[in-house]
Every structure is written in C-alpha cells, then in structure tokens.
Amino acid sequence: MLTIARVSKIAFLIILFLALIYAASGLTPFGSTRPLGEFYLKNAYNHNQKTLWAASPEVVSALLWDYRGFDTVLETAVFYLGAIGVLSLLRLRAPVKEEVGRGMSIIVKATGKIVFIFIITASLTITVLGKESPGGGFQGGSIYSIAYVLFLVAFSRQFLEKKVLLKNLLAIQAIGLLLITITSMTGFLGSWASGETMYIHQNQPKDWAPMGFPAILAGSITLLEIGEMLNVAMGFILIFLALTLSEKTAKMGSGNG
Amino acid sequence: MADLLSWLLDYYPYLAIMLVIAISFYGVLLKANLFKKIVALMILTDAINLFFLLMGYKKGVEAIPPIAVGFELSDFAARSVDPLTQYFVLTAIVIGMAEAAALLTLALLIHRYYGTLDVSKIRELRG
Numbered sequence: 310m311l312t313i314a315r316v317s318k319i320a321f322l323i324i325l326f327l328a329l330i331y332a333a334s335g336l337t338p339f340g341s342t343r344p345l346g347e348f349y350l351k352n353a354y355n356h357n358q359k360t361l362w363a364a365s366p367e368v369v370s371a372l373l374w375d376y377r378g379f380d381t382v383l384e385t386a387v388f389y390l391g392a393i394g395v396l397s398l399l400r401l402r403a404p405v406k407e408e409v410g411r412g413m414s415i416i417v418k419a420t421g422k423i424v425f426i427f428i429i430t431a432s433l434t435i436t437v438l439g440k441e442s443p444g445g446g447f448q449g450g451s452i453y454s455i456a457y458v459l460f461l462v463a464f465s466r467q468f469l470e471k472k473v474l475l476k477n478l479l480a481i482q483a484i485g486l487l488l489i490t491i492t493s494m495t496g497f498l499g500s501w502a503s504g505e506t507m508y509i510h511q512n513q514p515k516d517w518a519p520m521g522f523p524a525i526l527a528g529s530i531t532l533l534e535i536g537e538m539l540n541v542a543m544g545f546i547l548i549f550l551a552l553t554l555s556e557k558t559a560k561m562g563s564g565n566g
Numbered sequence: 567m568a569d570l571l572s573w574l575l576d577y578y579p580y581l582a583i584m585l586v587i588a589i590s591f592y593g594v595l596l597k598a599n600l601f602k603k604i605v606a607l608m609i610l611t612d613a614i615n616l617f618f619l620l621m622g623y624k625k626g627v628e629a630i631p632p633i634a635v636g637f638e639l640s641d642f643a644a645r646s647v648d649p650l651t652q653y654f655v656l657t658a659i660v661i662g663m664a665e666a667a668a669l670l671t672l673a674l675l676i677h678r679y680y681g682t683l684d685v686s687k688i689r690e691l692r693g
Binding site: 337350351381384 | 577580581583584585587588589591592596617620621622623624625631632633634635639642643644646647648649650651652653656657659660661663664665667668670671672674675678
C-alpha cells in the first residue's frame with residue numbers, strides 16, 4: 310500500500326543515498342598515499358635515520374602506540390570507564406544468586422575445553438607479535454574474550470561467573486591500564502632521575518632527547534600492547550557477563566549491591 | 567553503456583557502503599524500537615569504518631599491507647596502503663563497542679522499568 314508516509318520514507322532513503330555518493334566522490338583511492346600517511350610509511354622503520362623511527366615494522370602499531378600514543382592511552386581509559394559504566398548501571402557489584410544452568414552436551418564441553426586453549430594461544434601470539442604482524446592489543450584482547458564466550462555458551466553463565474569473579478576482572482583490567490600508564494610515564498621518571506631530556510610516552514631516542522627504550526621488541530610498544538590486551542579482554546568478558554544476566558535473577562538481585 | 571559498466575566495476579564497493587549507511591541512518595532516525603535503533607547505529611559505525619579502510623586503499627599499484635618487512639623502503643612507501651585510516655578505524659572499533667555496551671545496558675534498564683522498547687509508548691519519558 311502506497312501511503313504518503315511510506316513514499317516520503319523511500320524518498321528520504323534515495324535522497325540520502327545520492328547525497329552520500331556525492332559526498333564520497335572526492336574520497337576515492339588514487340595512485341599515491343596522502344602526504345601524512347607517506348611520512349609514517351617512510352619513517353616508522355627507517356634504519357638509516359633513527360631519530361624519527363618507532364622501531365616497529367608494522368606501521369599501524371607504530372602509529373597507534375608511538376606517534377599518536379597519547380590518543381590511544383586516553384581511549385583505553387574511555388573503554389575502562391565504559392565497562393565500569395555498564396556495571397554501575399546494572400548495579401552488579403556483588404555476585405547474584407542464580408540457578409546453575411546445565412549447559413550443553415558433554416561433547417560440546419570437552420571440545421570447548423580444547424578449543425579454549427587454542428584461542429588463548431592465538432590471542433597471546435597476536436598480542437606479542439603485534440609489532441611485526443597485523444594484530445596487537447585490541448585484536449588479541451577481543452579474541453581472548455571470545456574464548457570465554459565459548460565457555461559461557463557451552464557451560465553456563467553461572468559456571469563462568471564462579472570461575473572469573475567480576476571484581477577480579479575489574480582488578481585485572483585496572484592492572485592493564487596501570488601497565489600502560491606506567492610505561493608511558495617512564496619518560497617523565499627517566500628524565501627526572503637522570504637529568505637528560507625525555508618526553509612522556511617517548512619510545513625511541515630522538516636527537517634532542519637522547520633517552521629511550523631498547524629497540525629490541527619495538528621498545529615500549531610490546532609492553533603497551535600487553536596492557537591494552539589485558540584491558541580489552543577483561544572489559545569484554547565483563548560486558549558479556551553483565552549483559553547475559555537473566556531478567557528473572559536481575560529483578561531479584563538488583564539493588565542489594 | 568560500457569563506460570557505465572566500468573564505472574560500476576570500479577566503484578561498486580562505495581555504492582554498497584553508501585547504501586548501507588543510508589539504510590542504517592533510516593533505522594536510527596525512523597524506527598520506533600530502541601533495540602533496532604541501537605543495531606542500526608552499530609551497523610552505521612561499521613559501515614563508516616569500512617569506508618575509512620577503503621579510502622586508504624591504493625589504486626593502480628599492487629597494494630601491500632603496511633608492514634615494512636622484506637621491502638626496500640622507497641618501494642614499500644610507494645606500494646603500501648595508507649596506515650593512517652587503519653589506525654583511526656582501530657580506535658573507533660573499541661570505542662564503538664564500549665558505546666554499544668552502554669546503550670544496550672540503558673535499553674535493558676528501560677525495558678525493565680517500562681516493559682516496552684517502543685519510543686512512542688514510553689510515555690513517562692515525555693517532557
């Protein structure tokens with residue numbers, strides 16, 4: 310049936326689509342990189358000129374944790390606050406009493422245990438090798454949390470919540486954030502202790518600031534990736550646990566935290 | 567006709583992404599259900615991320631990922647895709663996830679208190 314409301318909705322969609330195509334017409338790819346991107350490509354792993362390099366062959370990791378590292382540190386803090394926000398909105402401070410679910414069949418449980426180890430290994434590999442392969446803290450952390458979602462589905466929510474207490478998750482997340490903060494503050498502490506110039510969140514030595522992390526393992530980048538991985542993994546598990554709480558028990562248990 | 571065909575072959579990813587963006591805009595603005603609005607918002611975020619990735623792609627050369635192992639530096643800079651757009655997307659994904667979690671929690675609470683997610687039926691929210 311063609312009512313006025315429906316026709317106007319379809320017209321809205323078509324006009325929006327055409328306007329978006331017009332807006333994107335200047336942003337199609339061309340033969341060369343934009344000058345800013347080319348600067349990072351040329352300097353991130355340049356052995357001949359080590360005053361501007363980040364010692365990381367993976368340019369995205371170098372951008373994320375060296376050139377624009379401060380952005381990422383504060384963005385990690387935003388993610389931490391997001392997880393705390395979910396918990397405090399649902400008032401999930403104390404563990405709630407809930408019937409124990411039976412989970413799925415024993416075949417799924419046994420296979421799940423084996424696959425769990427594989428997923429954890431993969432996530433740790435992706436995190437630690439983030440300096441030379443596509444990957445890093447974000448990706449490793451998300452994959453890590455998926456292993457726990459597997460447990461949540463195969464066993465039950467109650468099983469997972471007994472294994473990983475919410476306050477422990479929050480504590481480990483805080484440890485990750487602390488690791489990132491300490492690593493980025495090392496520059497400040499180093500300059501204070503030795504009298505040399507070193508900037509906050511500095512990774513490699515510069516001409517005018519001769520102190521820095523060792524270039525092996527890409528300096529501070531690997532440490533920061535591990536902290537980020539802890540933060541993201543624990544945050545995701547927390548969010549999944551908080552959002553899968555059944556409505557019945559949530560109504561019983563809310564407000565006593 | 568042949569021109570149009572080659573143009574479509576060159577730019578069909580853009581058309582697809584813009585269509586997804588338009589439809590998800592429609593969902594965010596005109597759907598009555600809060601949950602559908604949130605899902606549309608998440609799809610909108612992902613479509614814009616995809617558009618960013620596509621913007622960094624390099625045309626005319628055999629593009630490689632931005633990992634400087636096994637290439638001469640000048641050759642690498644000429645062939646690698648733009649790392650800057652990938653960096654923006656990487657941060658946007660995690661923030662989008664935190665945002666989605668917070669919005670879903672709020673929708674859950676609204677459903678718990680009002681018994682519905684229909685924005686026109688949540689009368690107590692009217693000013």
